[in-house]
Amino acid sequence: MKYCAFLRGVNVKGTNMKMADVCQVFKEAGMKDVVSILASGNMVFSSDKKADELKKILEKAMSDHFSYEAFLFIKSQGETEAFWNSNPFTKNEDLHIYAFVGNPGVENTLMQEFDNAAKTENEKAQIVNGIFYWQVPKGNTLDSTFGKILGKKSLKDQFTSRNINTFEKVIKKMG
Numbered sequence: 550m551k552y553c554a555f556l557r558g559v560n561v562k563g564t565n566m567k568m569a570d571v572c573q574v575f576k577e578a579g580m581k582d583v584v585s586i587l588a589s590g591n592m593v594f595s596s597d598k599k600a601d602e603l604k605k606i607l608e609k610a611m612s613d614h615f616s617y618e619a620f621l622f623i624k625s626q627g628e629t630e631a632f633w634n635s636n637p638f639t640k641n642e643d644l645h646i647y648a649f650v651g652n653p654g655v656e657n658t659l660m661q662e663f664d665n666a667a668k669t670e671n672e673k674a675q676i677v678n679g680i681f682y683w684q685v686p687k688g689n690t691l692d693s694t695f696g697k698i699l700g701k702k703s704l705k706d707q708f709t710s711r712n713i714n715t716f717e718k719v720i721k722k723m724g
Contacts, residue, residue, distance in 0.1 A: 556590030557620040557709035651708025656681035665692035
């Protein structure tokens with residue numbers, strides 16, 4: 550089965566790694582057909598194992614190799630396609646759209662945080678098919694109240710986010 554592993558916190562805040570090295574770690578952990586997409590930690594691969602087992606194997610392999618506490622989220626090809634296909638927002642050159650990959654139920658936590666946050670004009674959030682989507686004006690991602698909430702230590706093992714365009718690139722690599 551084809552999967553994508555979405556790694557949290559890669560190549561940000563001092564956790565730097567070359568994607569070629571990450572590919573090698575995945576191969577050494579028994580993954581097949583390993584390829585990376587962008588430098589933000591999106592790994593497409595094949596395995597006969599189930600997603601929950603893969604999460605444990607790959608988090609340990611990444612943590613051991615790179616000496617950091619690895620968090621990653623494994624999605625099948627169909628699940629990955631759902632992130633792209635369920636996007637509720639219309640593409641707009643002035644806006645970023647993010648989808649959040651995470652533990653079951655995290656979308657509700659994110660929506661509560663969003664509802665309590667101050668918002669900029671055109672900043673919106675919506676849950677579709679259990680996926681949390683966030684639209685924010687370009688240039689405001691890290692400065693917005695909600696953007697700052699996303700860095701909370703209490704949430705670090707709960708989710709990771711990707712620009713919606715990343716899902717398109719991942720799906721193309723999955724074939």
